Amino acid sequence: MLSNQKSREELGLKYYEQMIHRCFRCGYCKFTGDSIDINCPSYKKYKFESFSAGGRMWLIYGLMSNELEWSDHMSKILYACTTCGNCGENCKLLTRKFGSEFAVDIIELARAEAFKNGFCSEKAINFGNHTAKEHNPYLEKHEDRLSWLPDDFKNPEDPEIGYFVGCTSSYREKELARNTFEVLKKIGVKFAIFQEEWCCGSPLLRTGQRETAIIQARHNIDLFKNNNIKTIVTSCAGCYRTIKEDYSRIFYDEISEDKLPFEVLHISEYIKRLLDENKIEFKKKLNGKRKVTYHDPCHLGRHAGVYNEPREIIKRIPGIELVEMRKIKGDATCCGAGGGVKAGYSEWALEMATGRIEEALETGAEILITTCPFCEHNFTDAIKEHNHNIQIMDLVNLLKELL
Amino acid sequence: MNKEVIIKDLEEIVGKDFASNTAEDLFMYSQDPGASEPRPVDFVVMPRSVEEIQKIVKLANREKIPLIPMGGGLTLSGLVIPIKGGIVVDLKRMDQILEINELSRYALIEPGVSTGKLISYLNELYPDLQPAIPDAPPSATVVGNALIHGSGYLSQKYGNHGDMINGIEVVLPNGEICKLGSCSISDYWFSRGPIPDLVGLFISSFGTMGIITKLSYKLYPKPKMRDVVFGMCRDPNNIPNLVYKITYTDLAEDLLLSKTDKPDYVKDLILVMVFITGDSEEELESKRKMIKRLYRKNGAQFMNMPERTLKGLLQKPQFAAAAADFRKGGGFEYVGSFMPLEMIPEASKRAAEISYKYDIIPTQAIRIIGKGHCVMFAPTFAFNRADPLDRKNARDALDETNKLVLELGGIPWKSEFEGQKLIVEKMDPNYKNLLKTIRNILDPNGIMNPGNWEVS
Ligand SMILES: Cc1cc2nc3c(=O)[nH]c(=O)nc-3n(C[C@H](O)[C@H](O)[C@@H](O)COP(=O)(O)OP(=O)(O)OC[C@H]3O[C@@H](n4cnc5c(N)ncnc54)[C@H](O)[C@@H]3O)c2cc1C
Ligand code: SF4
Ligand code: SF4
Numbered sequence: 001m002l003s004n005q006k007s008r009e010e011l012g013l014k015y016y017e018q019m020i021h022r023c024f025r026c027g028y029c030k031f032t033g034d035s036i037d038i039n040c041p042s043y044k045k046y047k048f049e050s051f052s053a054g055g056r057m058w059l060i061y062g063l064m065s066n067e068l069e070w071s072d073h074m075s076k077i078l079y080a081c082t083t084c085g086n087c088g089e090n091c092k093l094l095t096r097k098f099g100s101e102f103a104v105d106i107i108e109l110a111r112a113e114a115f116k117n118g119f120c121s122e123k124a125i126n127f128g129n130h131t132a133k134e135h136n137p138y139l140e141k142h143e144d145r146l147s148w149l150p151d152d153f154k155n156p157e158d159p160e161i162g163y164f165v166g167c168t169s170s171y172r173e174k175e176l177a178r179n180t181f182e183v184l185k186k187i188g189v190k191f192a193i194f195q196e197e198w199c200c201g202s203p204l205l206r207t208g209q210r211e212t213a214i215i216q217a218r219h220n221i222d223l224f225k226n227n228n229i230k231t232i233v234t235s236c237a238g239c240y241r242t243i244k245e246d247y248s249r250i251f252y253d254e255i256s257e258d259k260l261p262f263e264v265l266h267i268s269e270y271i272k273r274l275l276d277e278n279k280i281e282f283k284k285k286l287n288g289k290r291k292v293t294y295h296d297p298c299h300l301g302r303h304a305g306v307y308n309e310p311r312e313i314i315k316r317i318p319g320i321e322l323v324e325m326r327k328i329k330g331d332a333t334c335c336g337a338g339g340g341v342k343a344g345y346s347e348w349a350l351e352m353a354t355g356r357i358e359e360a361l362e363t364g365a366e367i368l369i370t371t372c373p374f375c376e377h378n379f380t381d382a383i384k385e386h387n388h389n390i391q392i393m394d395l396v397n398l399l400k401e402l403l
Numbered sequence: 404m405n406k407e408v409i410i411k412d413l414e415e416i417v418g419k420d421f422a423s424n425t426a427e428d429l430f431m432y433s434q435d436p437g438a439s440e441p442r443p444v445d446f447v448v449m450p451r452s453v454e455e456i457q458k459i460v461k462l463a464n465r466e467k468i469p470l471i472p473m474g475g476g477l478t479l480s481g482l483v484i485p486i487k488g489g490i491v492v493d494l495k496r497m498d499q500i501l502e503i504n505e506l507s508r509y510a511l512i513e514p515g516v517s518t519g520k521l522i523s524y525l526n527e528l529y530p531d532l533q534p535a536i537p538d539a540p541p542s543a544t545v546v547g548n549a550l551i552h553g554s555g556y557l558s559q560k561y562g563n564h565g566d567m568i569n570g571i572e573v574v575l576p577n578g579e580i581c582k583l584g585s586c587s588i589s590d591y592w593f594s595r596g597p598i599p600d601l602v603g604l605f606i607s608s609f610g611t612m613g614i615i616t617k618l619s620y621k622l623y624p625k626p627k628m629r630d631v632v633f634g635m636c637r638d639p640n641n642i643p644n645l646v647y648k649i650t651y652t653d654l655a656e657d658l659l660l661s662k663t664d665k666p667d668y669v670k671d672l673i674l675v676m677v678f679i680t681g682d683s684e685e686e687l688e689s690k691r692k693m694i695k696r697l698y699r700k701n702g703a704q705f706m707n708m709p710e711r712t713l714k715g716l717l718q719k720p721q722f723a724a725a726a727a728d729f730r731k732g733g734g735f736e737y738v739g740s741f742m743p744l745e746m747i748p749e750a751s752k753r754a755a756e757i758s759y760k761y762d763i764i765p766t767q768a769i770r771i772i773g774k775g776h777c778v779m780f781a782p783t784f785a786f787n788r789a790d791p792l793d794r795k796n797a798r799d800a801l802d803e804t805n806k807l808v809l810e811l812g813g814i815p816w817k818s819e820f821e822g823q824k825l826i827v828e829k830m831d832p833n834y835k836n837l838l839k840t841i842r843n844i845l846d847p848n849g850i851m852n853p854g855n856w857e858v859s
Contacts, residue, residue, distance in 0.1 A: 047495065
């Protein structure tokens with residue numbers, strides 16, 4: 001590690017001062033592992049070196065060494081990145097030493113500088129300000145957060161797990177919230193859902209609005225601690241990455257024993273665990289044989305290394321054939337929604353989702369399964385736009401029918 | 404020069420998104436990962452078609468502004484950083500593999516096709532064919548590499564990568580398109596002759612003769628199995644004869660030598676790596692035995708290497724970029740030089756002395772090209788990009804090594820323009836005159852990458 005994790009927030013970009021110039025601009029970060037495809041969405045779109053991860057490292061170094069100044073174009077370069085993590089996954093030079101998260105981490109810390117210097121987009125600032133007040137980036141009211149939850153639900157006295165719903169499922173993909181709720185009920189676990197849950201902070205961290213993000217994060221950690229929650233389950237890949245990875249990095253020192261005071265599981269990890277322990281089984285079968293393919297959300301896959309659990313679950317569903325796309329796991333194509341791109345560059349986000357759907361169509365699958373409501377949202381928009389003949393479905397939505 | 408007019412014109416030619424003169428883009432293209440100091444760039448443009456390139460060339464003639472063709476920009480020696488400002492023509496958008504002729508074994512490609520793309524494409528669709536590629540990162544272009552007399556896998560067997568060019572299509576400095584090689588007569592891009600061979604004019608000319616828009620590159624059969632037989636040699640004076648003996652047989656697909664003084668126990672040793680291939684384990688085993696015998700008889704010793712080392716070496720490309728972190732500083736450059744085999748012992752000794760003078764641990768790689776007709780001798784100098792003195796040391800070490808190579812009868816390869824000046828100084832005056840005459844005829848306005856190969 002570069003320096004004490006606890007001082008990372010204070011140091012900001014300076015945390016990487018001693019390493020950022022070590023990027024050689026060799027360009028492995030632009031490609032898939034086998035180098036056949038350009039897999040950095042941003043470089044693929046904009047083509048100039050500046051829009052690759054290596055380019056960004058050099059430009060950020062240029063800012064740090066005062067060879068460059070803040071400008072609108074610099075801001076565009078920093079924000080036109082889905083923070084998909086393909087760069088860290090495929091950088092051969094620095095990942096070995098600094099972990100695959102270094103590239104996205106540097107880009108996000110540079111965005112924090114952009115925000116401080118007045119180079120964050122108005123749209124992002126708006127959802128940041130709204131989150132400060134109403135704890136969601138969707139310009140909705142906090143009091144409506146659990147509007148989807150059946151009125152008669154009450155948290156148990158001694159919950160085994162806490163379900164962290166997240167803003168996208170609470171306000172935009174409510175079906176996923178409802179279905180996760182149903183799945184947890186069918187499983188028979190004692191679970192709690194909190195009206196006091198705030199945005200996990202992901203959209204803010206991704207766009208450089210760290211102060212507000214940290215306020216949300218601290219509140220959520222206190223909420224779980226005060227309610228004695230030992231395991232948090234999320235159905236959103238973005239919340240999962242944020243709570244598991246970012247909260248740890250921001251508040252806990254990885255060098256000491258000091259760790260997040262609760263376990264964080266994505267619903268796919270949780271269900272896989274229960275299947276392995278024979279605590280649940282698929283009671284029903286899907287009608288007819290269905291061909292499906294699986295999209296790895298960046299936040300679950302490259303950012304957190306969860307590739308196999310969703311696949312293992314899918315493979316155990318009776319009547320389903322899993323056919324893989326050409327680019328999967330560490331090489332998966334980004335859906336295009338992350339890193340503030342859906343809000344900031346909506347057309348491009350749609351273009352990327354369309355590209356991924358085309359890859360799914362090549363497999364002959366009828367259903368494209370994902371495990372992130374944000375991906376699902378972007379794919380759904382793209383399917384609507386182009387009338388693609390494929391169904392998009394969150395894994396949980398499929399499981400609800402089978403348990 | 405009216406910059407506003409030029410950027411508008413460039414945008415009109417390639418579209419608004421693919422021409423730039425923003426401070427950020429110019430910052431990127433004003434430097435490369437090697438030790439050269441940054442130099443100013445005026446514009447960057449990314450054409451998608453031959454027609455767009457023709458229009459850019461016409462504009463450059465009108466404005467008398469330099470054009471610098473760029474592939475992956477990975478030579479390390481500043482070859483795509485303008486010497487006299489101008490427009491960097493980044494060719495990466497022209498990245499189509501246009502044809503694979505399986506029977507005549509060639510690939511017809513656009514200039515932006517990366518080595519990574521070509522090799523993976525063939526692995527997937529033509530698993531029995533392979534291209535020769537360098538150990539540069541996979542974003543290096545096949546065309547950029549072939550055009551600098553690159554070398555790499557298959558070089559021992561088939562020569563340098565410039566020799567593997569069957570033909571080219573080029574936009575000349577006057578904007579006209581010209582095809583060279585069999586393609587100028589036939590639909591097949593299978594050979595450079597039997598007509599006057601003008602292709603050579605475009606190799607190692609560093610973009611001064613035109614912009615290559617298509618290139619036919621030879622492909623080779625790919626044996627099923629590959630292995631490395633490692634040897635170790637204590638006396639550098641044994642190397643020329645050992646190489647001579649190994650290349651006398653047809654055993655080696657490739658032959659590499661390397662020397663480093665760290666860790667201490669490898670100091671004074673030269674590692675010999677003979678790459679062998681075969682279609683069966685029996686075939687490999689018999690080759691292993693023969694190589695071991697050659698080692699024994701010629702002053703070297705067979706040695707076992709850990710599986711991890713072998714795996715790294717069998718990768719294509721090898722992860723040579725690791726050298727960029729030797730000084731925890733994201734930079735390295737090397738004097739690749741072409742030299743006769745007999746010069747290796749002295750070159751190795753004296754290049755190591757230069758390294759020590761600049762407080763750099765000697766690291767040298769030697770690749771045998773074409774049966775030992777030539778060797779590529781590459782002392783490497785890592786530096787810390789964030790430390791101007793360290794960078795200068797690397798530059799000074801490169802300069803001294805260039806001089807050493809010339810003194811010994813070799814020629815610095817893909818040399819920075821300072822090194823090119825040293826080469827030109829030593830060049831036969833009539834060669835210089837011929838080069839100058841050709842350039843003046845082809846490029847009367849001097850727009851093509853001026854400052855390179857300048858003959859006064
Ligand atoms: C880690 C590392 C390892 C390396 N190992 C090797 C090795 O093993 N063998 C080897 O040969 N090299 C090696 N190299 C050197 C170099 O990277 C390669 O030769 C290759 O990258 C050059 O291709 P490029 O696309 O980067 O060319 P560029 O740097 O873009 O261009 C090279 C030259 O060709 C000109 N040019 C490029 N395209 C055109 C065109 N279409 N028309 C006209 N002129 C053009 C440019 O102006 C320039 O002068 C290595 C480099 C690195 C960084
Ligand atoms: S981020 Fe890594 S792979 Fe990309 S250019 Fe830098 S060192 Fe190379
Ligand atoms: S995070 Fe994704 S989009 Fe951003 S630079 Fe890395 S690979 Fe490119």
